Amino acid sequence: MTTLNIRIEENIKAKANKTLSSLGLDMSTAIKMFLSQVITENGLPFTPTNNKATLRDRWDKQAFYALKNGKIYKTGKDVLADLL
Incomplete structure (x- = not known):
């Protein structure tokens, strides 16, 4: 296991935490899910708009x-x- 450190604006983190919490997820789990999907999709798991x-x-x-x-x-x- 490794540690990942990122810099992000406080308001973005707070809003993301609120959204993730409503989905029953914490930030760490959501990031793990995102990175797993990046590997599965061999790219971003969504289309940026x-x-x-x-x-x-x-x-x-x-x-x-x-x-x-x-x-x-x-x-x-x-x-x-x-x-x-």
Whole structure:
């Protein structure tokens, strides 16, 4: 048996403990289950997803970058000429 030490924000740990407790699990058991599934699946046992706020933030950053660094066209013909 070995010991695993991790650093994590207190609020995340508290929320996770509360959720796990409602499932009848402690943190150690949940982490053991997760690591066992990583081995079984040969990867993450779930598909990571972004919530709407994360996706919106990413889109805003991309849009801001495009506005700041993109090329400005006066007409649709100018756009087509540049594309072709």
